[in-house]
Amino acid sequence: MHRLSWTIPISTHFNRALLGFDRFLFEHSSRVCRLAVHLGEALDVDGHDLAILALSARLHDVGKMAIPGGILNHPGPLDDAETTIMRSHSVQGERLVRSQCDIPFGDEVATIVRHHHEHWDGSGYPDGLRRQATPFLARIVAVADSWDALLSPRPYHPGCPASEVLHILRSERGFKHDPGIVDVFIEKIVPFLGDS
Numbered sequence: 160m161h162r163l164s165w166t167i168p169i170s171t172h173f174n175r176a177l178l179g180f181d182r183f184l185f186e187h188s189s190r191v192c193r194l195a196v197h198l199g200e201a202l203d204v205d206g207h208d209l210a211i212l213a214l215s216a217r218l219h220d221v222g223k224m225a226i227p228g229g230i231l232n233h234p235g236p237l238d239d240a241e242t243t244i245m246r247s248h249s250v251q252g253e254r255l256v257r258s259q260c261d262i263p264f265g266d267e268v269a270t271i272v273r274h275h276h277e278h279w280d281g282s283g284y285p286d287g288l289r290r291q292a293t294p295f296l297a298r299i300v301a302v303a304d305s306w307d308a309l310l311s312p313r314p315y316h317p318g319c320p321a322s323e324v325l326h327i328l329r330s331e332r333g334f335k336h337d338p339g340i341v342d343v344f345i346e347k348i349v350p351f352l353g354d355s
């Protein structure tokens with residue numbers, strides 16, 4: 160992680176914006192960045208793509224700054240209209256990244272931000288991409304994002320213990336997530352994570 164430290168100051172604008180908008184979102188993005196980079200290293204992602212992965216993971220939910228707080232922190236299930244608005248955060252994030260010309264690898268980062276909620280079986284959004292049609296780095300971010308999102312308590316769910324998150328991740332292998340990436344995550348990353 161230390162050799163990627165140069166990527167963090169460059170995204171300071173969005174880091175500050177995220178921190179001011181929602182501390183949980185900022186901390187979640189930091190954890191997803193760390194997890195995604197470790198997972199990328201375990202998957203032999205090279206240094207160039209690792210830098211793109213780090214930035215993309217850190218900015219994956221930046222589009223949530225465009226979502227009304229009443230929907231973002233709604234303490235319960237969203238209705239169809241609210242779900243549509245919530246799901247727009249991936250394309251809003253792509254738009255925000257593309258609007259910042261000083262983000263390195265901006266085109267690649269914007270594409271990964273757009274596709275971080277695609278599912279292996281095509282049931283994700285915004286484009287319903289299947290399998291390898293979703294960029295590899297976006298599939299890595301998706302696994303790291305799911306792990307942290309399930310583990311973390313939020314207004315709309317209490318947060319699960321790591322053992323339960325592991326069970327959920329295994330059940331989503333080949334459906335929501337790339338099975339090969341899940342296997343590496345479980346084998347090489349999970350054993351080194353705590354229960355919180």
Ligand SMILES: [Fe+2]
Nearest residue numbers: 219220275276
């Ligand atoms: Fe997201």
